[in-house]
Amino acid sequence: MLICGSVWVIRITRSITLPSEEHPLCFYSDQTRDDLRRLFLQALKSARESIDLSIYALTDADFLSLLQKKRQEGVLVTIHYDAKATSLPPALQQECITLPHRKKSLMHRKLLIIDHKLILLGSANLTTASLTMHDNLVVGIYHQELGRQLEARLPLSHFTLSDQAGKVWLLPESRSNALESLLEELQKAKKKICLAQFTLTHPALVEGLLSARSRGVIVLCVLDHYTAEGASRHALESLKEGGVSLFVSKGQQLFHHKWVCIDDKILFTGSANWTKAAFSKNSDLLLALHPLNKEQRKYMRKIWKTIKSDSERKI
Numbered sequence: 001m002l003i004c005g006s007v008w009v010i011r012i013t014r015s016i017t018l019p020s021e022e023h024p025l026c027f028y029s030d031q032t033r034d035d036l037r038r039l040f041l042q043a044l045k046s047a048r049e050s051i052d053l054s055i056y057a058l059t060d061a062d063f064l065s066l067l068q069k070k071r072q073e074g075v076l077v078t079i080h081y082d083a084k085a086t087s088l089p090p091a092l093q094q095e096c097i098t099l100p101h102r103k104k105s106l107m108h109r110k111l112l113i114i115d116h117k118l119i120l121l122g123s124a125n126l127t128t129a130s131l132t133m134h135d136n137l138v139v140g141i142y143h144q145e146l147g148r149q150l151e152a153r154l155p156l157s158h159f160t161l162s163d164q165a166g167k168v169w170l171l172p173e174s175r176s177n178a179l180e181s182l183l184e185e186l187q188k189a190k191k192k193i194c195l196a197q198f199t200l201t202h203p204a205l206v207e208g209l210l211s212a213r214s215r216g217v218i219v220l221c222v223l224d225h226y227t228a229e230g231a232s233r234h235a236l237e238s239l240k241e242g243g244v245s246l247f248v249s250k251g252q253q254l255f256h257h258k259w260v261c262i263d264d265k266i267l268f269t270g271s272a273n274w275t276k277a278a279f280s281k282n283s284d285l286l287l288a289l290h291p292l293n294k295e296q297r298k299y300m301r302k303i304w305k306t307i308k309s310d311s312e313r314k315i
Contacts, residue, residue, distance in 0.1 A: 029136060044066050047075050053081075056081075058125070071095045079098050083100040106277075106282040123198070137269055156169055164292075169285070178279060185266055186208035187212070191218065197274055200274045219243075221246050249311050
C-alpha cells in the first residue's frame with residue numbers, strides 16, 4: 001500500500017522470481033503488478049560474492065543500508081554512480097569501491113550484476129519513487145558470460161539463450177553501432193512498431209519512425225506527459241504530422257519507459273532515452289533481444305494494453 005499525497009493507493013503485486021538457470025530471462029514492470037523494489041532488494045540479498053552496480057540515482061535508505069551490510073558480510077561491492085544525482089553516505093564510500101561520475105555528461109545506466117551472472121537492467125533507478133510510483137520496465141538475465149562482459153565494460157556484448165540472441169551496447173562507447181542497429185530494425189519493420197518512451201528528441205530516430213509510417217507500418221507511440229509538453233514537444237508535432245498514432249501518459253508518476261517492440265519480434269530497451277545525449281554523451285545502456293518467444297510476446301502485449309489504457313490519445 002502506498003500513500004500519494006492524501007490518497008491511499010492499494011497496489012496488489014505478483015510474487016517475485018529472480019532469473020535462474022531454469023528461467024534465464026524474465027521481464028518485470030510495475031504495470032504488470034511486479035514489485036520492483038522487492039525485486040532489487042531480493043537480488044541484493046542473494047549476493048554471495050560480488051555486487052556491481054551502475055546507477056544514476058541511488059537514494060533509497062534500505063538499499064544504502066543493504067549494500068553496506070553486504071560489504072560487511074564479505075561481498076565485494078562496486079558502485080558506479082552519478083555524483084549529481086546520488087550522494088553516498090561516508091561509511092559506504094569507505095567500505096565499498098565507489099566510482100563517482102563527475103563529468104558534464106550523466107552516468108545514466110541502471111545495471112545491477114550479482115555474483116557475475118544475475119543481471120537486472122532497464123529504466124528503474126534505486127529510489128523509492130522510481131521503484132514504487134513511476135512506470136518502468138526491467139529485464140532480468142541469468143548469464144555468466146554476459147555478466148563478465150558487462151563487468152569488463154565491453155562496448156558491445158553478445159549472448160544467446162536457447163533460440164534467442166541478444167546484444168548489449170554500453171553507451172557512449174558504442175554509440176554509432178547502437179544507433180545504426182536500432183535505425184536498421186526500424187527500417188526493416190513490416191507491420192507494427194510500439195514505442196514507449198520517456199524522452200524522444202533524436203532527429204534520426206524520429207525520422208526512422210516517420211519513414212516506417214510512410215511505408216504503411218502501424219506506428220504507435222506513448223510519451224511521458226511531462227516531456228510531451230517540454231523536451232519531446234517538437235518530436236511529437238512532427239510525428240503527429242506524419243500520421244503516427246500518439247498517446248500521452250496520465251497521472252503524476254513519470255512514464256519512465258525506454259523501449260520499442262518491432263513486429264512483435266524484437267525488443268530494444270535499457271536506460272537510454274531516444275536523445276542525442278543518450279547515444280553520444282551519457283553513460284547509458286541499450287539491449288536488443290530477438291526473436292521474442294510466445295510468453296514474452298504475451299507479456300509485452302499485456303504491458304502495452306495497460307500503457308494504452310493509462311494514456312490519453314493525441315491523434
